[in-house]
Amino acid sequence: MEYSEYIRGTIKTLVLKLLTEKEKMYGYEISARVKELSGEEIELTYGALYPILYKLEADGLLMAESEVVENRARKYYSLTKKGKEVAREKVSELGKFIEIIKTILQPPKASLEIYVP
Amino acid sequence: MTQEEIDRVRQLLTGMGLSDPSLQKELIDHVCCDVENYMAQGMGFEEAFEKTKNDIPKNQFRQIQKETMEVLNKKIRLTTVFTYLSFFMLVLATAFKLMRFPGAGHLLMASFVGLAITLLSGLVTHPLIRERGRGRVALFALSVSVILFLTSLCFQLLHLPGMSFLRGFSVISSILILSGYAVYSYLFPVKVERHLIMDYIRKESQGIEKSLIILFVFGTSLKLWQNDFISVVFFMMLFSFGSLFYFICTWQYYQMKHAESISKPGALVISIIAYAMIMLPSMVNYIDVPLRILLVWGAYTLVAATVAVYYFRHSSENLRVVLGFLSLLVAVLCGANLLMKSVWAGTAVGEFYLGMVYSPFVYVGLFIALILFFKKPAFRALVLMSLAMLVHTYHLPGI
Numbered sequence: 148m149e150y151s152e153y154i155r156g157t158i159k160t161l162v163l164k165l166l167t168e169k170e171k172m173y174g175y176e177i178s179a180r181v182k183e184l185s186g187e188e189i190e191l192t193y194g195a196l197y198p199i200l201y202k203l204e205a206d207g208l209l210m211a212e213s214e215v216v217e218n219r220a221r222k223y224y225s226l227t228k229k230g231k232e233v234a235r236e237k238v239s240e241l242g243k244f245i246e247i248i249k250t251i252l253q254p255p256k257a258s259l260e261i262y263v264p
Numbered sequence: 265m266t267q268e269e270i271d272r273v274r275q276l277l278t279g280m281g282l283s284d285p286s287l288q289k290e291l292i293d294h295v296c297c298d299v300e301n302y303m304a305q306g307m308g309f310e311e312a313f314e315k316t317k318n319d320i321p322k323n324q325f326r327q328i329q330k331e332t333m334e335v336l337n338k339k340i341r342l343t344t345v346f347t348y349l350s351f352f353m354l355v356l357a358t359a360f361k362l363m364r365f366p367g368a369g370h371l372l373m374a375s376f377v378g379l380a381i382t383l384l385s386g387l388v389t390h391p392l393i394r395e396r397g398r399g400r401v402a403l404f405a406l407s408v409s410v411i412l413f414l415t416s417l418c419f420q421l422l423h424l425p426g427m428s429f430l431r432g433f434s435v436i437s438s439i440l441i442l443s444g445y446a447v448y449s450y451l452f453p454v455k456v457e458r459h460l461i462m463d464y465i466r467k468e469s470q471g472i473e474k475s476l477i478i479l480f481v482f483g484t485s486l487k488l489w490q491n492d493f494i495s496v497v498f499f500m501m502l503f504s505f506g507s508l509f510y511f512i513c514t515w516q517y518y519q520m521k522h523a524e525s526i527s528k529p530g531a532l533v534i535s536i537i538a539y540a541m542i543m544l545p546s547m548v549n550y551i552d553v554p555l556r557i558l559l560v561w562g563a564y565t566l567v568a569a570t571v572a573v574y575y576f577r578h579s580s581e582n583l584r585v586v587l588g589f590l591s592l593l594v595a596v597l598c599g600a601n602l603l604m605k606s607v608w609a610g611t612a613v614g615e616f617y618l619g620m621v622y623s624p625f626v627y628v629g630l631f632i633a634l635i636l637f638f639k640k641p642a643f644r645a646l647v648l649m650s651l652a653m654l655v656h657t658y659h660l661p662g663i
Contacts, residue, residue: 173293174290174291174293174294175293175294175297175298178294179297192321192324193291193294193320193324193325193328194321194324194327194328194331197287197290197291197328197332198328198331198332198335201287201332201335202335205335212458213289213457213458214454214457214458215454215457215519216293217265217296218265218266218267218270219270219289219292219293219296220289220290220292220293220457221293222289222290222293
């Protein structure tokens with residue numbers, strides 16, 4: 148199923164959420180984790196992930212450090228103090244939003260009122 | 265994956281238009297992980313590489329680069345505001361000087377103050393500095409030394425006492441701090457790669473080089489138009505900040521695992537000596553002719569010869585022979601200058617050769633080489649700095 152149009156607005160929160168669970172992660176690891184947790188239903192492309200990572204870093208929500216791993220540089224991201232606070236807010240907001248969407252999408256319940264003469 | 269296989273991935277990304285060094289490094293790792301993932305499923309490298317390549321949509325990397333740059337450029341920081349303000353005043357000071365309006369000196373000083381504030385605000389507002397302290401002390405010490413250097417330039421313009429002390433202190437402290445840091449970076453390359461200063465260099469290198477080019481253009485315009493003293497200030501800023509920046513850039517070489525280990529101590533020793541030789545003559549009241557000539561032109565000859573050796577022996581560039589040969593020519597030019605201004609100074613032979621070194625042919629040739637090979641970092645740095653030094657020293661006694 149194609150989820151890209153739904154996922155676009157939530158990547159930021161997903162990245163922040165994953166980083167609250169693990170101290171530091173690199174780009175591939177983040178996309179692999181999203182794939183794994185979504186039962187391989189959601190795949191973050193390079194184009195969807197990296198501009199968001201750079202924006203979060205520029206906004207001071209993430210900090211990055213490089214390490215040489217297997218002959219190549221690997222950039223690890225971790226949450227800053229501000230990033231941890233924003234992560235909590237965003238995850239809570241997204242949770243509420245999903246609940247609202249669920250409510251909207253539920254079929255209307257049969258109301259007793261219509262039987263009232 | 266082997267180094268050759270990683271290089272294949274690098275070439276693929278470069279071919280797909282991904283040129284930003286920081287983004288490229290990161291995506292090389294990501295694509296390598298994708299290739300390794302396929303290899304773990306039993307494919308050979310070639311098959312895994314082709315499969316990964318086919319998975320990448322057309323223009324994907326170009327698009328990521330564009331989007332990422334847009335994201336970064338949107339972020340207007342206090343530091344950026346001060347940088348633009350300082351350069352605006354620098355332009356205004358140059359224009360005032362050229363039009364012979366009063367107040368050019370004050371504007372120039374205001375731009376130096378702006379630059380000092382830029383440095384300070386960068387140190388205070390940078391989120392990484394607040395969050396993490398790796399290399400924070402060295403960065404602060406270096407910034408103080410640069411601010412003192414800028415203050416000494418203001419003192420020089422105002423003919424205030426204490427200029428010599430300020431200049432001497434800033435130059436000696438910057439040599440000591442950077443030499444120590446260079447040795448540390450050579451001994452612990454992995455640690456230093458994560459230091460704030462390397463992070464800063466990686467992120468801001470394009471902006472720093474643009475500033476150096478602007479200083480070169482202003483300095484050259486003032487020199488050509490009026491041969492004014494202010495051009496000296498522009499060139500002094502270019503030589504001191506340029507050599508500081510390029511010196512730190514060389515530390516990235518120690519972090520390259522595939523670089524030949526024998527070339528690393530050589531690079532360390534030469535870069536420390538060359539930096540000290542370039543910076544010491546700016547202590548104008550302590551270093552005089554002929555020592556100044558020996559230090560400046562000796563440093564340029566040494567650096568140019570080292571760049572030539574790098575291209576001939578250690579580089580994997582396609583045009584390495586051409587670049588090596590051109591760097592060698594720059595070394596010969598600077599070496600000739602050293603000899604003619606010291607050993608054969610005032611003789612007919614000396615005058616004849618100096619006429620050749622400072623001929624329009626050399627300036628135009630170097631300028632064309634700079635434009636043609638602008639994308640080659642080591643060569644670009646060498647030609648920019650030596651061309652600036654040749655413009656600065658044209659008809660300038662004592663150097």
